[in-house]
Amino acid sequence: MTPATLAGQGRLAPPALLPLLRALCDLKRVRSAGRAGSAAERLFASAWARIAAGEAEAEVARGTVLDALAATRLGDLDAATLEAACVPPAEAGRIRRRAAEDAASPLDPTLREWLFGATPTASIVTPPPFVARLAAQPRAGATSPGRGRLVLEPAESHADHCLLVAVCGVALAPAWGARAETVFLAGLAHHLHNALLPDSGFVGETMLGAWLEPAVARATALALKELGPGPRARVEAARRVLPDAGSPEGRAFHAADTLDRVLQVEHHLRAAGATLAFVLNEMELVHAGPVKPFQDAVLARMGLAA
Numbered sequence: 001m002t003p004a005t006l007a008g009q010g011r012l013a014p015p016a017l018l019p020l021l022r023a024l025c026d027l028k029r030v031r032s033a034g035r036a037g038s039a040a041e042r043l044f045a046s047a048w049a050r051i052a053a054g055e056a057e058a059e060v061a062r063g064t065v066l067d068a069l070a071a072t073r074l075g076d077l078d079a080a081t082l083e084a085a086c087v088p089p090a091e092a093g094r095i096r097r098r099a100a101e102d103a104a105s106p107l108d109p110t111l112r113e114w115l116f117g118a119t120p121t122a123s124i125v126t127p128p129p130f131v132a133r134l135a136a137q138p139r140a141g142a143t144s145p146g147r148g149r150l151v152l153e154p155a156e157s158h159a160d161h162c163l164l165v166a167v168c169g170v171a172l173a174p175a176w177g178a179r180a181e182t183v184f185l186a187g188l189a190h191h192l193h194n195a196l197l198p199d200s201g202f203v204g205e206t207m208l209g210a211w212l213e214p215a216v217a218r219a220t221a222l223a224l225k226e227l228g229p230g231p232r233a234r235v236e237a238a239r240r241v242l243p244d245a246g247s248p249e250g251r252a253f254h255a256a257d258t259l260d261r262v263l264q265v266e267h268h269l270r271a272a273g274a275t276l277a278f279v280l281n282e283m284e285l286v287h288a289g290p291v292k293p294f295q296d297a298v299l300a301r302m303g304l305a306a
Contacts, residue, residue: 001244001245001246006245009176009245009251010251010255012175012176012251013172013175013255013259014172014175016106017106017107017171017172019106020072020103020106020107020171021168021171021259021260021263022263022266022267023072023103024068024069024072024164024167024168024171025164025168025260025263025264025267026072026267027039027040027043027068027071027072027163027164028040028156028160028161028164028264029267030071030075030076031076032075032076035076037135037157037159038157038160039071039075039076040068040159040160040163040164041135041157041159041160041163043064043067043068043071043163043167044131044134044135044159044160044162044163044188045127045131045132045135045159046064046067046127047060047064047163047166047188048127048128048131048188049125049126049127049131050063050125051185051188051227051231051234051235052125052127052128052227052228052231053125053231054228054230054231056181057181057182057184057185057234057238058180058181059118059119060181060184060185061166061170061180061181061184061185062114062115062117062118063118063119064163064166064167064184065115065167065170065171065184066100066115066116066118067100068163068167069099069100069103069104069115070096070097070099070100070103072099072103073099073100073102073103074095074096074099077095078096079092079093079096082095082096097116100115100116101116104116107171107174108174108175110174111170111171111173111174111180114180115170128223128226128227129226130192130195130223130226131159133195133196134157134158134159134162134191134192134194134195135157135158135159135160136157137157137158137159137194137195137198137199138155138156138157138158138199139155139156139157139158139160139161139199139264140199140200140201140204141155141201142201142265143200143201143202143203143204144202144203145202145203145206149201149203152264152265152268156264158191158194158195158199161191161260161261161264162187162188162189162190162191163188164256164260165187165188165190165253165256165257165260166183166184166185166186166187166188166256167184167187168187168256168259168260169183169184169186169187169252169253169255169256169257170183170184171256172252172255172256172259173248173249173252175252175255176248176249176251176252176255177248178247178248178249178251178252179248179249182238182241182249183241183249183252183253183256185234185235185238186238186239186241186242186249186253187253187256187257189235189238189239190239190242190253190257192219192220192223192224193215193216193217193219193220193223194219195219195222195223196219196222196223197215197216197219224236241253275306276304276306277306279306280299280305280306281306286299
C-alpha cells in the first residue's frame, strides 16, 4: 500500500467521535474506594478473564464496550454498587443502559445495534497472570533519540492503554468496515510483551536494534503460554492485524492506538492549560442549587469569581 493510499485511508477517521473517545480515555483516571486500579484496568482484567475462560471475543467486546460507555457517564457506579445503595436491580440495569445509550449516540447505528444486543455476563474466573503485570507496568511516556524523556505523572499503565485501544477500536471499526471483535481482541493483546519487558519507549527500541524483534517475540510467547490452547489460538489470530494498516482491522487498530497515545498527552496539556473561568463557567464547578447565590457571593468577595 502506497503512502498516498495509506493517507487516504487515514482521512476516513470520523471527527464526530472525538468527544466520545476523550470521555472513554478518561476511564484511566476513574478510581474509587475499595477497588484496586482504574476503571480501565478493571475492565481490562474482566475482559481477559472472560477471554481466558473461552468466551467468544464478540460477546466479550460487546459487554466490555457497553460497560465502558456506561462508565463515561456513571464512573464507578456499577450495578452492584447501585443495588447496595437500595436501587432495585431492574432499575439499576435501566440506569446503566440509559447511560450507555447516551454515550453511544455518536456511534455508527449498525454498531450501536450490535452492541446493545449483548447479554450481560459476570465473570468469576481469575484473569491470566500477565494481566496484573500489565496493570503494574507503567507506560514510558514520550521518548525520542537524543532527547530527554517526557513523563506525565501519574503514568498510565499498559492495562489502561490496551483496554482503551480495544474499546476505541470498536468505536472506530465502522469507518473502515472492520470486524469490531477482531479489533477489540487485537487491541487488548497488543502489548503482551510488556508483561515481561519494562517500557523503554522509542529510544529503548532503537537501542535494542536487531534484538528488539526476538525479545518482543519471546516475551509475547511467555504471556501467551498463560492462556489455554483455544483462547491462545484466537488471540494469535487477532494479533495478525497488528504489523500494518493493510487490512480494515489493522487500520481501525492503528487509528485507536494512535489516538489513545495522543489523547493521553492532550489530557495533561488540557488540564495544565485550563483557566478558572472555564472551570467555573463552562464546567459549572459551583453548579445550580439552593445555595448558589451564597456560593457566588463568597467567591466574588474572595476575588475568585470568573
